[in-house]
Amino acid sequence: MAVVAFWLLFVAFVGAFAxxxxxxxxxxxxxxxxxxxxxxGFRVNRFLVDVVFQxxxxxxxxxxxxxxxxxxxxxxxxxxxxxxEFLRGLGIVDLTHTTWFTxxxxxxxxxxxxxxxxxxxxxxxxxxxxxxxxxxxxxxESIVIALFIATLMVTYLLTFRMExxxxxxxxxxxxxxxxILAFMALIPASKHFHLVVSPIxxxxxxxxxxxxxxxDFEKEQVGLETVKDLGSKSVLDAFTCVECGRCQVNCPAWxxxxxxxxxxxxLQTKDALLAGGRDRKLGEIYSEKVLWQCTTCGACENQCPVxxxxxxxxxxxxxxxxxxxxxPDYLGAMYNNLxxxxxxxxxxxxxxxxxxxxxxxxxxxxxxxxxxVWLGCAGSFDADFQKSLRSLFAILRxxxxxxxxxxxxxxxxxxxxxxxxxxMFQELANGNIEDLKASGVKKILTSCPHCVKTIGxxxxxxxxxxEIVHTSVYVEELLRQSSAALSGPxxxxxxxxxxYLGRYAGKVDEPRNLLTRFGADIVEPERNRDxxxxxxxxxxxxxxxxxxxxxTRISDVRFKQLQATGANTVVTACPFCSIMLKGAQASAxxxxxxxxxxxYVNGKxxxxx
Amino acid sequence: xxxxIAEQRDGKLNRATWETIVGAQQLAKASGAPITVxxxxxxxxxxxxxxAAAQVAEVVTVEHAALEPYTPDxxxxxxQAVIGQLSPAHVLLPHTxxxxxxxxxxAARLDRALVTDVTAIKTVGSDxxxxxxxxxxxxxxxxxxxxxGPHFITFQIGAYRVDQVAKGAAAxxxxxxxxxxxxxxxxxxxxAPFQQARQAxxxxxxxxxxxxxxxxxxxxxxxxxxxxxxxLGAEIAASRPICDAGWLPMERQVGSSGQTVxxxxxxxxxxxxxxxHLVGMKGANTVVAINKDPDAPIFEIADYGIVGDLFEIVPAMIAxxxx
Numbered sequence: 001m002a003v004v005a006f007w008l009l010f011v012a013f014v015g016a017f018a019x020x021x022x023x024x025x026x027x028x029x030x031x032x033x034x035x036x037x038x039x040x041g042f043r044v045n046r047f048l049v050d051v052v053f054q055x056x057x058x059x060x061x062x063x064x065x066x067x068x069x070x071x072x073x074x075x076x077x078x079x080x081x082x083x084x085e086f087l088r089g090l091g092i093v094d095l096t097h098t099t100w101f102t103x104x105x106x107x108x109x110x111x112x113x114x115x116x117x118x119x120x121x122x123x124x125x126x127x128x129x130x131x132x133x134x135x136x137x138x139x140x141e142s143i144v145i146a147l148f149i150a151t152l153m154v155t156y157l158l159t160f161r162m163e164x165x166x167x168x169x170x171x172x173x174x175x176x177x178x179x180i181l182a183f184m185a186l187i188p189a190s191k192h193f194h195l196v197v198s199p200i201x202x203x204x205x206x207x208x209x210x211x212x213x214x215x216d217f218e219k220e221q222v223g224l225e226t227v228k229d230l231g232s233k234s235v236l237d238a239f240t241c242v243e244c245g246r247c248q249v250n251c252p253a254w255x256x257x258x259x260x261x262x263x264x265x266x267l268q269t270k271d272a273l274l275a276g277g278r279d280r281k282l283g284e285i286y287s288e289k290v291l292w293q294c295t296t297c298g299a300c301e302n303q304c305p306v307x308x309x310x311x312x313x314x315x316x317x318x319x320x321x322x323x324x325x326x327x328p329d330y331l332g333a334m335y336n337n338l339x340x341x342x343x344x345x346x347x348x349x350x351x352x353x354x355x356x357x358x359x360x361x362x363x364x365x366x367x368x369x370x371x372x373v374w375l376g377c378a379g380s381f382d383a384d385f386q387k388s389l390r391s392l393f394a395i396l397r398x399x400x401x402x403x404x405x406x407x408x409x410x411x412x413x414x415x416x417x418x419x420x421x422x423x424m425f426q427e428l429a430n431g432n433i434e435d436l437k438a439s440g441v442k443k444i445l446t447s448c449p450h451c452v453k454t455i456g457x458x459x460x461x462x463x464x465x466x467e468i469v470h471t472s473v474y475v476e477e478l479l480r481q482s483s484a485a486l487s488g489p490x491x492x493x494x495x496x497x498x499x500y501l502g503r504y505a506g507k508v509d510e511p512r513n514l515l516t517r518f519g520a521d522i523v524e525p526e527r528n529r530d531x532x533x534x535x536x537x538x539x540x541x542x543x544x545x546x547x548x549x550x551x552t553r554i555s556d557v558r559f560k561q562l563q564a565t566g567a568n569t570v571v572t573a574c575p576f577c578s579i580m581l582k583g584a585q586a587s588a589x590x591x592x593x594x595x596x597x598x599x600y601v602n603g604k605x606x607x608x609x
Numbered sequence: 610x611x612x613x614i615a616e617q618r619d620g621k622l623n624r625a626t627w628e629t630i631v632g633a634q635q636l637a638k639a640s641g642a643p644i645t646v647x648x649x650x651x652x653x654x655x656x657x658x659x660x661a662a663a664q665v666a667e668v669v670t671v672e673h674a675a676l677e678p679y680t681p682d683x684x685x686x687x688x689q690a691v692i693g694q695l696s697p698a699h700v701l702l703p704h705t706x707x708x709x710x711x712x713x714x715x716a717a718r719l720d721r722a723l724v725t726d727v728t729a730i731k732t733v734g735s736d737x738x739x740x741x742x743x744x745x746x747x748x749x750x751x752x753x754x755x756x757x758g759p760h761f762i763t764f765q766i767g768a769y770r771v772d773q774v775a776k777g778a779a780a781x782x783x784x785x786x787x788x789x790x791x792x793x794x795x796x797x798x799x800x801a802p803f804q805q806a807r808q809a810x811x812x813x814x815x816x817x818x819x820x821x822x823x824x825x826x827x828x829x830x831x832x833x834x835x836x837x838x839x840x841l842g843a844e845i846a847a848s849r850p851i852c853d854a855g856w857l858p859m860e861r862q863v864g865s866s867g868q869t870v871x872x873x874x875x876x877x878x879x880x881x882x883x884x885x886h887l888v889g890m891k892g893a894n895t896v897v898a899i900n901k902d903p904d905a906p907i908f909e910i911a912d913y914g915i916v917g918d919l920f921e922i923v924p925a926m927i928a929x930x931x932x
Contacts, residue, residue, distance in 0.1 A: 340745075345884065345891075346891070351909075378884075383882065383906030384883060384884065384906050385884075387904075542865070544866075579883065579884060586848075586849065586850035587849060589823075589850065
């Protein structure tokens, strides 16, 4: 009788679970396939670190993260117990009296205590502490789920205090099993679906941060315009989101009071998918204005513990807008500059030639030179940044590195790529690839982290492989033996990690090693290393720095963070960070000094007068 | 006869029409042909009287409801009729957006030659050639239009200077011309003209700009720059920090996050020349920079650079200008 009743309940609840899952699986199945398992070794490694060891969950929020890890490990540990109890309840086989189960059951007690402690902590945090990332109102469903989990642990622990076959034991068993069944029926529609899908999502997350495959114009691809254009990975992402808000609290746009909230983007995707309406425009769902507030710094995607990729949706939707001519005015001006002058400023290339000549640079010759120095838009035209490049040239010459530059460069295409103007990006990229191939270069050196990302990662998608190194990395190695001669007082500085160097390229130690070796004591700002706060320039926003935007300027927020270190010198390693932060400094009328890493190092190398 | 087609909207003459009249006067000098200026539209009379000051044979107005607001179909039909009545040898137009829209259609309708974006007229042997840029200005071509007249010529804005127009001793006669236009045949239904959000201050049209940067140091010192601007007949502008501090209104900011300007003279006072500022004023004809720091990037693009204290230099400049 009990077995029949349990079977009926089992079929009903599991059916409810399966029905909801099937709907989501179907939405994934009809989406354009964007799943990939390339670079499997990296993916498996990340799976171990982020899923099994919960590193990304713990890293940013150690206490809540460890509490979560306890619950997660407990869930896994209880898998066999739950299965065994189900087999018994369904009358299939009763293994509960085997010696191994007795031992296993006993071994679970510390896990149960850990889960109980963890979930009660998380429950209190959610219901009473209410951190901002978790949203403005308390989720009732989350409270119910937390109480469910606590009940499961309590009913498990009570089994040790009860005689088998008693009424109390029977009731306890039924409570335990019913909670599991109810839990199953609840999760697919809730953020607890991450229990089921996040391990898969993490495995499917691209090894490359901000992975944006080229659009194929032959196939008339124009980017994401409507709900039905969202790729299968983006659909899976939407159902995976656990709403923890790590993306939100790390987003520089959100932090500066803009409307963009990466978590909202993912939840809007989920709602739109479930609502049907596959022809609804993404520009309406997310709002066009919000889509143009992203600096593409990558913080959301990089901090996400469940493998969500925000950038393909944000930039993919921009592509859809640009394809329909819906880019903001300031981008129209920049696109004109790129089209007519092949650089973001719209300046004539005679200025680059003037700089190349006055710096005595040679045109790259593979037979004569070790490396090619890529100047980039800033190096070619920004007189301020050219000081940094002159310092670099002095260092290279002192160490007898043979280097040259291309006779002509175009913008690498980063501002076009990341604002969704894929056509212009491909025009620029193909032109540059042709010139780079013709030059026979094997190794490129650049002071611009955006060039590192674009030429390194994005050009590879055209089948062009070249080694491109940021100058901080190259010079750090080059000058390993040079610090012994240094004397003089040490200087307190703070270092601003560029997003495209610290986060995208993961180069956080090399600039610090250089600074420390050359007489600097670094005071770290809030948000550093591989999770810096953006300067506000990325994603084409260098030109969007308008007053009428809501909130404050991202650059002003970052400048205040740097100022708060108390260091009077800020070292930068990206021309665009330098432009933005100097702008913020000038507006703040502060006397903070900015110095580029290469200028700093070269200054210390000069003999003291 | 040379026919100049004037451009006006709501009774306001497009100044490029004067430039086209200068071109017509140059062409007339060679051929001796009389010039007729045609003003189409519903507000043609006032504009016609204004243009009658030029040294031309006559001004003809064509008032017709189908001509305002502008439609390519309405213009093509009306001008085809006018050209049929007047049979000019040349039809000259300013190379405006409106001209670009209807002139090719009109020339094709009449199956006559059209030379666009002309910057000069010159004589090649016994022929009159029209000079126009090619390949984005890398080359210039001398074009002699072939086939029967009239030949349509559109002049690049700025090809001729308005102040070179020859004025007549007395006003030229103005007469109204009647043409029939079938309003029902006009396929376009124009909406209200697009109005760009207007800046309270339009620095983009300023001929001279005095621009201040952080080197001005104090808000009270802005007055000094203002005096110089007054003495020069210039607009005052600033780099970002000055506007952020509220020392000058935001609409006076020049640079990538402000206005883009192209004055004849740009006088930069204490502006270091960060690239976001430079891209906003790179179109300036002559840049004069005053800055204490000889390494300031502004000197990279300045035509005249003064390394020194602006608080000494600017008063001396004001004094010299007033002397």
